[in-house]
Amino acid sequence: MGFFKKKSNTKINSTSSQTMKTSSTNELKTNLQENIQRIKDSLGESSDIIIREIRIGKEGTIKAGIIYTDGLTDTASLQNFILETLMLDIKGTELQKKRSPEQNLISVLKDFAMTVGEIKELTNFEVLFTGLLSGDTIILIDGYAQGLIISNKQWVERGVTEPMAQSVVRGPREGFSENLRVNTALVRRKLKDPNLWMESKVIGRYTKTNIAMMYINGIANDEIVKEVRLRLDGIDIDGILESGNIEELIQDAPYSPFPTIYNTERPDIVAAALLEGRIAILVDGTPFVLIAPALFIQFFQSSEDYYQRADIASLIRLLRFFAFTIALLAPAMFIAITTFQYTMLPPALLINLAAQREGVPFPAFIEAIIMEVTFEILREAGVRMPRNIGAAMSIVGAFVIGTAAVEAGLVSAAMVIVVSITAISSFVSPTYDIAIAVRMLRFGFMALAATFGFYGITIGLFALLLHLCSLRSFGVPYMSPLAPFNVSDQKDTFIRLPRWKMFTRPRLISQQNIVRQQDSSSAKPEPSKNQEYEGV
Template identity: 60%
Template sequence: MKFIKKILRNNYNSVTDARPNQTGLLIPKEALEESLDLNFDKVKKAFGNSNDIITQTIQLNEADPIQIGVIYINGLISPSSIQTMLSENLKVDSSEFPFNALRNSMSILGQVREITDFETLYQSILSGLTVILMNGYVQGLAANTQGGEYRSVEEPTTQSVVRGPREGFTELISTNTSLIRRKIKDPNLWMESMTIGRVSKTEVAIMYLNGIVNEKLVEEARIRLGRIDIDAVFESGNIEELIQDETFTPFPTLYNTERPDVIAAGIMEGRIAILVDGTPFVLMAPALFTQFYQSAEDYYQRADFATLLRLLRYVCFFISLLAPSLYIAITTFHQELLPASLLISLAAQREGIPFPAFIEAVVMEITFEILREAGVRLPKTVGQAVSIVGALVIGQAAVEAGLVSPAMVIIVAITAISNFVIPSFNMGITIRILRFLLMLIAASFGLFGVTVGLIAIVLHLCSLRSFGIPYMSPMAPFILADQKDTIFRFPQWALYARPRLISQKNNIRENNASSNKPETKP
């Protein structure tokens, strides 16, 4: 037995497994010690003798006394799994090699992996695993006993629907992957995991549907994620900033959502999902401009209802983007465009107003932005009341004080309400940024400046790409077959093909589509 231990010890010490440090030099991994007490001391010292590091010593067999050590972090493991492991599974057959017998007895716990160095040991217990060490051996086992307190599956708060599933992602990546697999019960739904963050060691996963996804898209995602070298990743927004195509653009080039049905639908179209442990928001790529104006509810309602709602969202997009700038341009430079009665009414309202229309709009827009942020940060019980009452009181007081005109209050109010219609919060922020730029241009050059600003925005949108896919497709480049699910939403029986530029193979998702068309009876 001592001869076997010596051979194992020499083999593990001679392994050239090493990791690069921040300077690029290779640092050999420190192998485990034979002494159980020495291993315990090194673990406690590495964690600064923290109280939540639990170490236990257990005697396996009375006839052939073998000591094993159990190491885990309190709060990251499931107490029931630990109790089951200690009471039933840590049994060693004396006729078998002790370490192999221990590994076989723990196989009931599911995923059990072997560890040989302290770096892997630290990573295992920090991930919620329980490490089992055997006295006299330089090997250990890491058992999957993850648990602790996690937020349960709840209804999404950022993308609520009237009709549709009510479940949303949580902060636990294993729960999120299971929610997606419940939607797509196919073995071709593949997942690749990696760890990003030198300190945080955050688990990141890529999910895609093999046979439908473009392999170049998956490879591009691997390359971009593999290039990330950062201390910590706490949210998918950290990943988004590091892998997006364009940095200096107000438009989001990656889509994020906390709805499993939206991610599942995107995967079925040939997109990839990027899941980050610790956040309920999952990234999806590639993202198109039209995708930010679509809601999951569009596919659960009738096609005519969904089309009407989409048209309403695009109308609200233009109102939210252009209403203040058009008002400023027309009342300042192009009064001849207004009917005489309306012009007289606006002139009467502005009589005695000390500021030009641009200053009015800027003051009211900034005031509303302050109220909106205050409503978000305040407690939910008082947040809505403060924002609504604050807007009414400030608006009425400003009109009575003669600081702004009633028409400007109406313009700012309809602009803010239209911004809330946009399903994507990211795109709403983009519109708020561009609105101020267009207001400045309108105050300087009138409608001519607004037109030039719109042309510049369109040119910028046409230059963007998301993981190599044109951001404005299928409108630029124009793809006639994909117009069935862009501005309009055709019936389900007509949506038999996947988007052309996203899925390069297996484009047909509905066989015998014509037979699924409802029959029209006289």
């Protein structure tokens, strides 16, 4: 026992000494040339890393180094507010006079000389490389084991444009961009409240991607905020390139076809979600923002539902649920009817279908599989093709192939109609993620229908409902407010009640400050009873 104990202590001491050695080698040196050489060796003499040695002040008595990344740094501000200030505007003797006994030259430059916005001090190479490769400018002074990080990032980026994936007829036309600060500003612009809190994180050992978690303090559930923070802090990966990478690492059910995290590129949807108590996760480099927790009903709600009148918004939402059912079950029901339950059809229609299928060599299931796979190929080809010809190619391809297949006797005309209606119905969903789940589940229901008929479809529906009811999104039941059933939250489920009746937030998401407006009856719009009009 003593031998193992001694060996263990030796290992701990060795690890501790190695950590201290690594920490000491990571610190900046007092010699400017040693620091510059370390930067060159670490970055492999990269041509886009600009290193310039200058002398500060008109007397030129102080040696300094300016390091920045070409293409990521604002060279105009570097020239006008950094180089010109250091080399021409300030004097070395004046800096020495302003310096107090306990203050070094780095602090004097930061407090008195530099005219730029955000300035931070650095003492190690890890912080230096992160800032340098993010577009900041680094200033090192000879004789000091410290430096300055000046924030003057600038690079070519896409501006705020109309969202491509979630377009609306009525509503804002602005969408998120790939710049994290632009995206947070778009959210701040809509929610001008000090309780809108933002926590910043850096994830990715190599990419060091900036992540922002936003929520409204006092509305968001503290337990959900804590859970989201815990899952983000637990990510240890080499790189994050898109918000989809974050979604895969923190979602609740990785093997479920249904998404448990919502994503959007519209600031108004993010603002509305924050007002309901949800948490937004913004990732630098992508216009898609994650929203958690996400519910099944949420994927059938569009931002336009809340900009239109309640009656037409409710009708369109019911239409989405009907289209979801068609996209999921239409081919399976056609297979079940034509294979097993053909007596359910009227005699005239049954005779017509039998005449169409007389020359078709395949059973209904194989026929449906051929048409569905063909349409999926055409859909993917249309997405990957250039935008100008992609839509035309997919439409013409579907029409030509469908007509030729019917004339060749490979498929029946009724099957082409069913597959076409199914494909069109899958496009009705306002969210692409739920349409992907339908595309995958459709083939499973087709196999059940070909094997057991309507009994197989019923078994599949029961299994699907059990799976949906078992899902959670950051602790919130996925099927709420349907399961568990909540009466007060039915005002925005299958139909949308008028705004003056939606006076509470979702109960299971926000359990504090749940009141949107104090009295729904007083908010009801109606003409004043005291109004009198001349001539009436």
